[in-house]
Each structure stands twice: as structure tokens, then as C-alpha cells.
Amino acid sequence: MSEPVALKLTAKDFKSDQEVRWCPGCGDYAILAAVQQFMPELNIPRERIVFVSGIGCSSRFPYYMNTYGLHSIHGRAPAIATGLSVSRPDLSVWVVTGDGDALSIGGNHLIHALRRNVNLKILLFNNRIYGLTKGQYSPTSEVGKITKSTPAGSADAPFNPLSLALGAEASFVGRTIDSDRKHLQSVLRAAAEHQGSAFVEIYQNCNIFNDGAFDQLKEPATRDDFLIRLEHGQPITFGAEGRFCVVHPPGGFGLEVRETASVRPEEIVVHDATVADPAYAFALSRLPGLDLSNTPIGVFRSVDRPSYDSVVQAQVEEAKAKVTETPEQQLAGLLGSGDTWTIL
């Protein structure tokens, strides 16, 4: 790798010539603008960036990025991106997916990409509804969700995407919100710097089929009491003047929210995203209530683990390093290996 040269790209360089066709008011616009504005920071030439998506509203994303882009099929983006990333370690590969794409039809590929720690940045736009198919409940919809396919209310419990990712031992897990550009970009920044899989859940409003799903986290009147902004190395407090905090109650398995005034300062958990045991980040992921109270955002977990790509490439490089022959000579040797006989 040569010395990085400042490429002086701007958000405009990342806008493709395609007309953006999400519904007016969709949260995806804000995410797209935030990503386009963030991309120049990477200082990676556009041709070395690839966005891979599956199917769904969010999966139109690659068409709007002036990078390489592949709009694939439902649920399969992590698998396709894995093949690309493993065979092309020089690329920066991003996966854009949604709650149905990643957690329903593509659940298997997501968990395996995460356990392998493929060098992918996976952005899951979670609007807790199927938008493109016009409003069925999704695997992140709350129990009892009334939709066209569940007129009496959905009967099945939702996935918690971060719990799932942590259960798959993802090495990087974060959450952010479509409307908070600054925070969104801070999480993208951390994800981009991470070697290996980075899984980012982005709460995204579908103003047509599930409008206001995350309002408590956005409205000035409620957001400070609802959101827990995680900062590495800082005690976890939130609410007006930090009146709430997160503690690890003795004898319990998880974390709980308390009034700060009711606990000793040393009882307050200091956030450490680098804790090796995923149980800590998992406990954080379990804090939110059904009403979205106590919702942590930020980087839950960021640990070092060799990426699948690097291990696979290292094996290939090691094997190639021993070779002194041309590929044709090697091939001739391979074809003639084993028991051979010659007929004159």
C-alpha cells in the first residue's frame, strides 16, 4: 500500500445520477445523505467501495451511491458480499439490508457472516415493518402488531437484532438512529475503522406503514429520558442531568437502570466496548422496554478478532509463498501426480 493521498472527495462525489425513489418523508433519505456525507472521510477511492444489498426498500441504496453497487436478491447480500470480500481484500464492502431481508429470509447468512467475522460493514435499516410489499409485520415488529397479514395482531415474538448479532459473536455491534446525523456518522466511523464484521442497526422511520415507530427516541420531550448514549470509557448515565444510570446488580445476570441518586457512583457501569465476553453487550441490548425506554445507542461492542478474509488470504499466501514454479509448471506437476505409467 502506498502512502494515503488526500482524495478531496465530497458528498457530491458519492451521489449517483439515479433519481432517488423512496417515499417522500422516508427515513432512508436521511441515512443516504448521512452516508454520502460521511464517505469522503474514509479517503478511499470510490472505485474501491462496493455497496451490496438484498431486496426491500433499503436495498435500493446502492443505486444512489456513485460507487460500485450490486442490488442482489432477498436475504443473500451477506453471502454474496462474503465471496466478494474474501476474494478482494483491497475493497471496502458495505452491505445495506433491512429487518425482513437480514433477519427473516436472510437470517442464516447474517449470523454466519458475523460468526466468521467477514470484513463487511453491515447496515441494517430497521423500520419494524415490510415496506416494499406494502405493510406486513416484520421479524422485528412488536407482538400483537396489527397489519394486513395480521389483522388480529401478530402472534410471534420479535428478534432483538443486536441480541441476535451478539449471540452470533459479532465483533462489532452498534445502533444509531436515522434522524441523528451526527450520531449516525459517529457509529459509521467506528464501524468503518473496525477490522472484521461491523453490524450497525439503524432505527429508520417508515412514514407510510409504521410511522412514528421510534418517536419516543426522537421527540425532544422524551428522547433524553429514553436514549442511553453509550460512550466508551464513560459511566453510563442518561436523562436530564444524568438522573438515570445503568448498574450491574449483585446476584443478577444482566444490567438494570436505576435512579442515579439511589446508587453509589462506583456502582455505575463504565461502558467498555472492548469486553471480550459478549454477555456484557448482550445485557446492554436487553435494556430497552417495550415502549423503547432505556434504549442504548452507540457502539455496544468492538473487539479484535481475526477476520475470515485475512485468515483465508493468509492461508493462500502462505501456500503460494512456497511455490517456485510457474503456474503452468505447477499444473503439469499436479496432473502427473500419483501413480502414473507411460506407454511408448
Added chain:
Amino acid sequence: MTKQIRQLDRVVIRFAGDSGDGMQLTGDRFTSETAQLGNDISTLPNFPAEIRAPAGTLPGVSSFQVHFADYDILTPGDAPNVLVAMNPAALKANLADLPRGADIIVNTDEFTKRNLAKVGYQASPLDDDSLDGYVVHPVALTSMTVGALADQQVSKKDAERAKNMFALGLLSWMYSRPYESTLRFLERKFAKRPELVAANVAAFRAGWNFGETTDSFSVRYEVKPAKMVPGTYRNITGNAALSLGLVAAGVRSGLPVFLGAYPITPASDILHELSKHKRFGIVTMQAEDEIAAVGAALGASYGGALGVTTTSGPGVALKSETISLAVALELPLVIVDVQRAGPSTGMPTKTEQADLNMALYGRHGEAPVAVIAPKSPSDCFHAAIEAARIALTYRTPVLLLSDNYVANGSEPWLLPDVESLPDLRVEFATAPNGDDGTFLPYLRDPQTLARPWAIPGTPGLEHRIGGLEKADKTGDISYDPANHDFMVRTRAARIEAIPVPDVEVEDPDGNARLLVLGWGSTYGPIGAACRRLRQRGLPVAQAHLRHLAPMPANLGEVLRSYDRVVIPEMNLGQLAQVIRGKYLVDAIGYNQVRGLPFTATELETMLEEVLKNV
């Protein structure tokens, strides 16, 4: 004692035993010795899907048949001249295939009351008249092996396990095989346990010496080397040849090969083999499922690799949506289907040709791909290269239809000269191709109708593609009716326009009025049946399809120049239906789906019947 030596022109031997008896290895070694001698060979392993079925039972019987001759042969043989039966189950499971007069070598130690009862023998067939008409050689294989190894530093169990080497030694003596390669093999196999090398070598020699001294075997046979094209040969299975073909395709294209695969019988050996060859820059990925396997392969192709996925029928079904995406993306992709008996799990270790319809039509929408099928184990090497050539040159998925018969069967392979293999180099797009300096990802090469392969990392060619219908040239999303009609027809036309070699007709006398058309692994049995008929003065022509999509340009003319066309297939008439539909030829199907290859005899009988009415 002096033994009589008798010359034979061909022999078929079947080694049969329990799945734990090492019959595949024994057959494999005998084959290798036979290859060293210079006979032509064809082999057929036949084993249960269970790794260790209950010992001594009929479902647990594993066998390996080898046919060798002093002339060029096409099949592993219809009926064994010799059966080696390591237990009562092996005898019972195979006896019906034996013609009267055949030699049967039985391991008498295993003919216990309990073992006989397991397979429903009321009395030992060695003691009553049920084996009259066969030449039975009772040999106490196990106890003689244990006796021969009394001085060896091995457990009784390890000594008993060496009985297959005793049997191999005996057969090697009986057929005058050179055994040095087996001794070398044993040294390699047990390199870490010298006591096992010694024990197995001793067992082999004991078997050989037993043949030389016992009265039970009065005749020793010789089969002279076959007249084969000069050159260096090795014995190879279809799966091994196919793997090497993929390695060769990587070398000849200069591209890294990326194999995405999920373990499945009978294709897993290809994953195992390619995983050994990382020094060629080959990446193999054992994916979480069949869908991910093809997805990763397609992702790698998008990035400029030769993406390959290997599987069997059930896996192709799962991959079908991704193959359709590859059709829309117009990227190279090789999908290997080592067919097995279906539907569903079917008979995973048995052969069939019933995935042709799926290969040709098994996708949603109009989604044509190229389809090719190897005709023999060694042809798998060249078929793999041909699949890669079409995929790379024409930027299309190619389905390679192998099957369990060619995949696990083996034959001598004349090693090709590497420089003579096709040049598969491709050119990636490096510069904009539009008049105004833009890049048009769906602007086609007028010759090949292939679109540019513009891989990520190429400056100035950033573009977006996907499964949505694309506008001609620009690749932008398009719902325009005329454009869709145009694109659908273009995708069909570009597959139809792939030039493939004309089908060749084998009709030595030039007076045949009956044509036998086959595809894939039926080449050998059909060829052998045709030869027999011709030797009897019955003219018959043979044509064999390697390219099933597109089909050779001369095929219609060939079909119409015969009074009758017969199409034998290990399915219920899939190619026959295509031929009838496409060429309006009243082809007759001959169909068997027993999980086993055709025998030359049954085809000969069937064709003789047809000839009566031609």
C-alpha cells in the same frame, strides 16, 4: 506346485464386503496395479449412504467393480467373472449379478450361524447346492491373515482388519499384477504407524503366497497390456478429473478460482480436492448452506474471480434463485451438479440423469444458461475447462452435469500437455465505452454478445447492477415493455449463439439406419452395446451430446438422416422430450432409473429389438 497360466482378453472382478471391510480401498489398489500393467480399465464403486451400516447386513454391503482388458473398453462391465465376498451379506447381495461359471472367493470365517441368519440364509450356501454352477474358492481369509501376522506387533483387531490386503494379495497373484505401487501406497498411508505398514505388507504377501501354494487355485491368469495411445497415463475418477479441470481453468485464465460449496454426496470430493490446492491461488469456502455457496461464488465472480459452486440435485434446487440473478447480471459462474437419484434425498450414493430438465429449465422467468455434460470420468477434466471457457467468454452461468457414475468411476487418463489446453484469458473493462465518456455496463460485444466485465477497483467504471430489469446498454433500471422484451430475447439469443462443436456420429460402416443418441455418462454403455451389435453385423450409429444448451448446430440434420432415433437415459425421457420438441423427430426413449448405470447387454438387447423394425 506348477500352476497353469491362462491368457484372457478381459476380466471383471467385483470386491464386495461390509462397509467397514475396506473394499473401496482394495478395489482402488487393484485398479492401480492393473493400470501400471497397461490394461485398459473402467471401475464402478457401489456403496451405501450410511457410513457404517449395521455390520453384516445387506444394506451395509459395499462393492467395487473393476473391468480390465487388453483392448479399449468403455464400461466397468455388465457381470463379474469373479466375486470376492467377504461375508454372507456380500455373497447374497451380489450373487444375482454373477453368470454361471463365475469364480467366487468367499471368506469362510465370516460364514457363521449368526452372520448367515442376519441375511436370511437358513443354511450356509457353502454347504448346500445353491452355488452349484459356480467355481467356489473357500478361503479362511480372516484367520489366515491373523495367523500370518502372529509375529507382528499389532492388535488382533488390526490384524483382522488387514484381511482386505490378504485378499488383494491373492487376487494380485491370480491375475499376475505388479504390486510395487501397493507396497509404496501402504508405506505412505501408514507412514506414522510403521507397525501397520509391516502388518499390511505381510498380509498382502501372505495372500500372494497362499495363491501360489494352495491347491484351491490351480490357474493363474494374464491379461496383456492394451494398445493405447502413447503417452503418460494415470487412473482417475470423475470427481478428481473435474477438480483438476477447475484448477487448470484457473491457470489458463490467470484468474483466481473461488469455490463456494456445501457438503453434499456425491460432490463433496471436489471441495476436498480443491481445498488442497491453495498454492494456485484457489479459495474454497465451505458455506453455511447451498444458497450462500453459490452467492459467495457469484460475489467472487463479480470481483473478477472464476466463481464456481459444486453440488448435487437438491443443492441446485436451492441455488436456482441465485443462478437466475447470475443470468440477469451476466457474470461468469460455473455450477457443477453431480447428479444422484432423486427426488428429494432419494438415493444419495446412486446415479441418475434426472436433473437435465432442472438444468435447462429450472429457474423462474426466461433464464437460459449453458449446459454441458461429461461422458466419462476423464472427460470431466475437459468438460470443466469447457464450462469455464463458456462462462468466462460469454459471461454466463454454465451448468455442468456430472453424475455419480462418472464422478466415482475411474478410467485411465492420458495426461494432456498443459500448453495444449485452451487459452482462457479474459479482458476486464478498463475504460469507458460510451460515446460521451460514460460507462455502459450492458453494451455488448457484437461477436460474443457478452457485456463488459468491469470489476470493482477499476477507476471511472463505477456502476450499479442488480436483479431488476436493466435498460439495454446503460443497465439502468427499466420497466419499459419493449426493453424487457428485447432483453429477454437477447439473453436467450446470446446462449443460443454460443458456438459449440458439431455432434460427431460414430457409424464405421456408414450404412446404419438406426441412431442411438445419448448424453453424459451413458456414453460408455451405449458405445459398448453399439460395438457388440456391429461385431454381429448389425449396423448402428452412435452420437453423443456433450453440449445440451446450446445444442450442436448440425444435430437436427443428423437426427433426420436416420430412420430411427433411440435415446437411452437414466431418467424418464428428459432429453427425448427436448429432442422431440425441438426437432420434431419421433425419437424413442429407453429409460431406466434403478440408481445404476445401464449395462451394455441390456442396451444391446433393446437395440436389437428396435432394429427388427427399422
